[in-house]
Amino acid sequence: MARLPEGALMQRAAAGLAAACADLLGRVYGSRVVLLVGSGDNGGDALFAGARLARRGAGVTAVLLAPGRAHPAGLAALRRAGGRAVGTAAGEELVEKADLVVDGIVGIGGTGGLRAEAEPLAGAAARSRAAVVAVDLPSGVDPGTGEVRGTALRADLTVTFGTHKPGLLIDPARAYAGVVRLVDIGLAPPRDAVELEALQHADVARLLPLPAAESDKYRRGVVGIAAGSSRYPGAAVLAVAGALRGGAGAVRYAGPAGDAVIARFPETLVSGGGPRRAGRVQAWVVGPGAGDDAAPVAEVLAADVPVLIDADGLRLADPEAVRGRAAPTLMTPHAGEAAALLGVSREEVEGARLASVRELAARYAATVLLKGSTTLVAAPGGAGAVRVNPTGTSWLATAGSGDVLSGLTGSLLAAGLRPMDAASTGAYLHGLSARFAADGAPVSAHDVAENIPRAWREVRG
Ligand SMILES: NC(=O)C1=CN([C@@H]2O[C@H](COP(=O)(O)OP(=O)(O)OC[C@H]3O[C@@H](n4cnc5c(N)ncnc54)[C@H](O)[C@@H]3O)[C@@H](O)[C@H]2O)[C@@H](O)CC1
Structure with a gap:
């Protein structure tokens, strides 16, 4: 200068x-x-x-x-x-x-x-x-x-x-x-x-997937949701609720909570078998409420499309299988899950978020979104600028809100966004939706999902 x-x-x-x-x-x-x-x-x-x-x-x-x-x-x-x-x-x-x-x-x-x-x-x-x-x-x-x-x-x-x-x-x-x-x-x-970047409305508006005149539901992308279990059917419903508002043209659900999903969202393409038999998708979300069944996680990791791993899926995924994938992988742990993956205490992760997200991205060769009071996204390998989400709110600390985020972000992946962009755009919209839903009062995860369209409109001006 x-x-x-x-x-x-x-x-x-x-x-x-x-x-x-x-x-x-x-x-x-x-x-x-x-x-x-x-x-x-x-x-x-x-x-x-x-x-x-x-x-x-x-x-x-x-x-x-x-x-x-x-x-x-x-x-x-x-x-x-x-x-x-x-x-x-x-x-x-x-x-x-x-x-x-x-x-x-x-x-x-x-x-x-x-x-x-x-x-x-x-x-x-x-x-x-x-x-x-x-x-x-x-x-x-x-x-x-x-x-x-x-x-x-x-x-x-x-x-x-x-x-x-x-x-x-x-x-x-x-x-x-x-x-x-x-x-x-x-x-x-x-x-x-630059060590940290924070997206603003205009950045997110540029990234949002918009349907073109010749789009049909398949060209807009199909997102697969392998989530929920007989014990936790609600996680499947909430992940689908997020996915339906994320810009993909269709949502496929593969798992044991199909009845609960179809009852709430009849527009979902539900199949009873595992992910491998569910038909073609452009991205998978695996893990929310999955319980202890590792088979769907392994099937999804073997697919040649982008995969988002969340919640139980993080525990069930074979680290070698994650590292060996050719298609992109996005992991979305909260501090407790990140601590388990890194073999440290939750307090250590919360006290050193930037180092933790970089370390996970390096160990798994994956994009990592670390959720919490400050949500951070690191690129595979952990180097380069980390994205920090500016729209977070403590009202988001509510059961099931992570399931909505994983569905929403998976939908953005299926619509063609790069994992770093899908993760930071998903977190941005999710935080904004929660602010609209809360408006000074407690919110449920379902309220957050319902306000995603409002967040889109706000971002697009
Ligand atoms: N970089 C720039 O171009 C500009 C810097 N500016 C100011 O300059 C600051 C940086 O100044 P300095 O590089 O002198 O550094 P600081 O003033 O931040 O601190 C350095 C001094 O504090 C001591 N120190 C370090 N850790 C300490 C601790 N824990 N407790 C007590 N003392 C401690 C060091 O021995 C050293 O003497 C910026 O934060 C900003 O306020 C502004 O004047 C604008 C321009």
Whole structure:
């Protein structure tokens, strides 16, 4: 990029930060602002923003966590504007009495959790009635992975510069960031350095399979659903409910819950035998509510079409058979299933989602969609940009919603989307449907399926 005068980026960052703080305060004049300032440029941003607020009449105090190493020019600017700087001894009391706390302890240069000297300040910020604004990232979260090892500072608002960082998008770190406001400082990361992508409405609209004038049901794709069991017929019904709204021209059902499926969805092509005898499909979904019958899973894995493996299917699938497939495979575990596949605890997966999804994609040579509070999709092998779903909602934590997602995503696969696109488009529509269905109240998986057409219409504008 063109050369900028030294400090220009920091000045832009500080201006955006100060403006966001002023918005939050409403009245800047006479307000009490406390800056928590670490030893790097993140602290520099806080100091320059503090200087701007001091010039507008705020009483600004910087608590220096590393007094000898605070950004010199930032500190000088704050003092010139009438602000003052103190050590950590008075920090807790200042934070408790503040109207606004600015967390400039660490940003993208932070490693490990908060250090011991910062922990009491995080406690005071949590107790205080002050609004907490994080500079670039909440201090104590891992910028690149979203992991949180130890204490981190909880913000109401994070003002981030140039681009969203993984630590703002992936749980558990995401929960510390509060509302995230992006400030354009004229600096975009190089394309090949992108670690995470989040689709937006326009991206999804471009990917949605639309019928052409000459389409018939077979050309639009047929999705096969091998799900459900006599014990769990509902999983088959819900997977079919999702599949019927995913853009495929027809849904074939092969399994023991045919009566339940046909009673609810008479448009389904039901066959009593296993997947091998069900007739031609362009993609298979296998596993939801499958119980302990491994035979349909093995039959589906032997097919030469894209396969989505979910739920019980993940446990029943032979890893060698998955790795040896020539056609694409998409696996859709939640954290517990991912933990079982990786041989670690559920907590380890939830604490390190990005690493877990990449590891699964590498081990199985498959596309992997890791469901949960942050849904991630990694490409086979685990390298390259991971997609993060921006439409999730905690209302989706309801029984059967995963069955709907697998049917919906399988339908998109059958309609011809690449596994990465089918998975991220499926998650996007599914999250949006749940938001429409919930609208502030609990939802059932069935409600989510019924709102998928509304999500399509919303995305297409
Ligand atoms: N990269 C850029 O072009 C820009 C960066 N800016 C700011 O600069 C920040 C990055 O600055 P730095 O690279 O100086 O890094 P940071 O300020 O994030 O942190 C680095 C400093 O913190 C110390 N440190 C690391 N982990 C710590 C921990 N857990 N507890 C306490 N101290 C710890 C390190 O020893 C080092 O001195 C960004 O987050 C952003 O706020 C902005 O000014 C805009 C432009």
